[in-house]
Amino acid sequence: MSDSPPGVADLLGVLAYAELTAFLRLAEDATRHAPSLTDRAALGGLAAAEYAHFELLRDRLASLGVDPEEAMAPFVGPLDAWHAQTAPGDWLEALVKAYVGTGIALDFYREAATHVDDETRELVEEVLADEGRSQFAVDRVSVALRQDPRQSGRLALWARRLVGEALSQGQHVAAARPELAALLVEASGEEITRMFARLTEAHGRRVAALGLTPGP
Amino acid sequence: MSDSPPGVADLLGVLAYAELTAFLRLAEDATRHAPSLTDRAALGGLAAAEYAHFELLRDRLASLGVDPEEAMAPFVGPLDAWHAQTAPGDWLEALVKAYVGTGIALDFYREAATHVDDETRELVEEVLADEGRSQFAVDRVSVALRQDPRQSGRLALWARRLVGEALSQGQHVAAARPELAALLVEASGEEITRMFARLTEAHGRRVAALGLTPGP
Numbered sequence: 001m002s003d004s005p006p007g008v009a010d011l012l013g014v015l016a017y018a019e020l021t022a023f024l025r026l027a028e029d030a031t032r033h034a035p036s037l038t039d040r041a042a043l044g045g046l047a048a049a050e051y052a053h054f055e056l057l058r059d060r061l062a063s064l065g066v067d068p069e070e071a072m073a074p075f076v077g078p079l080d081a082w083h084a085q086t087a088p089g090d091w092l093e094a095l096v097k098a099y100v101g102t103g104i105a106l107d108f109y110r111e112a113a114t115h116v117d118d119e120t121r122e123l124v125e126e127v128l129a130d131e132g133r134s135q136f137a138v139d140r141v142s143v144a145l146r147q148d149p150r151q152s153g154r155l156a157l158w159a160r161r162l163v164g165e166a167l168s169q170g171q172h173v174a175a176a177r178p179e180l181a182a183l184l185v186e187a188s189g190e191e192i193t194r195m196f197a198r199l200t201e202a203h204g205r206r207v208a209a210l211g212l213t214p215g216p
Numbered sequence: 217m218s219d220s221p222p223g224v225a226d227l228l229g230v231l232a233y234a235e236l237t238a239f240l241r242l243a244e245d246a247t248r249h250a251p252s253l254t255d256r257a258a259l260g261g262l263a264a265a266e267y268a269h270f271e272l273l274r275d276r277l278a279s280l281g282v283d284p285e286e287a288m289a290p291f292v293g294p295l296d297a298w299h300a301q302t303a304p305g306d307w308l309e310a311l312v313k314a315y316v317g318t319g320i321a322l323d324f325y326r327e328a329a330t331h332v333d334d335e336t337r338e339l340v341e342e343v344l345a346d347e348g349r350s351q352f353a354v355d356r357v358s359v360a361l362r363q364d365p366r367q368s369g370r371l372a373l374w375a376r377r378l379v380g381e382a383l384s385q386g387q388h389v390a391a392a393r394p395e396l397a398a399l400l401v402e403a404s405g406e407e408i409t410r411m412f413a414r415l416t417e418a419h420g421r422r423v424a425a426l427g428l429t430p431g432p
Contacts, residue, residue, distance in 0.1 A: 030240060
């Protein structure tokens, strides 16, 4: 870890646990909420892709001489809390979470990866390249909203709750892991609250892509 | 499907749904029962491998002009019933199920694949090649039994229940899908009950590999 800033193990650790738990949660949502086998397989595909990312990150941690389990441990609480507070109640909520939740995470990790060593940044960017995998979620939500536009308000509120809980957990993590927070502030060259505002803005673009009304 | 026997869509369909649902169930077991993040990741890795198999089978069905959802549909009931009756109560039961349950399925599908067309058989064999993925389950169960040999009887009974429920569901499937059953009988050139006896024997070897006592 000699030429890596001290937050790198934290960054790889939070990202690894985020991918591992996203894999397991998406699989659970697919089992519980998918209305057809095709839909179950599609959300399952997103889940399996997250596992492949987890493996890359775990192997990178190990190659840096860091125990993956130790690197992930500080982030289990906040990430589990986020998932517990945002367990989808139905298939549309599961799709919005798959798209919006993944998007928030992508933005957050991309910010943090700006100022780490080249090898780590390339790995993080590889993991974060969405490659259109979550587009199926956008397509299915759009179709559902055309069939029943009244769902829009409810799902817009749901999306807001997803980002609100993410920012809340993100602030806990930043307070508990100052070295990781330093990566974020250094990366953006500005106050962490301004960066959070930028993440919220990106979230608004995703909500619009889903065709959700901005709400009251 | 011109040069494939009529049971091929059934074989690919049951195998596809088995892989899809094994993926989701293993993920669920990993979430619920793994005692550490390393263990959770290991069982998650088995789960993700099952998803990759599912994709191969789904694409093969599609390339044969068969709707994957339709091909899987007849097997949802029996496979879901098997999983419902064999939901692991703890981590050791989850490991034994991952190893023994996968093994039973491998034997069963391998029998059925003997007399199908070359391309289908090669695909099935690729999907069924375990490549030592489930060895970690054997290792962990062996360690646990050395630490606490009293677990052996309970887990041996559990393994027997896994195979008993599998044979029971397998007989339902064979009765409901005569073309698939014909593949099995043709493959083995003998009565289906004798083939089931052979599957049970292979199961006994796996139970021994786990270090479980044969029981009363």
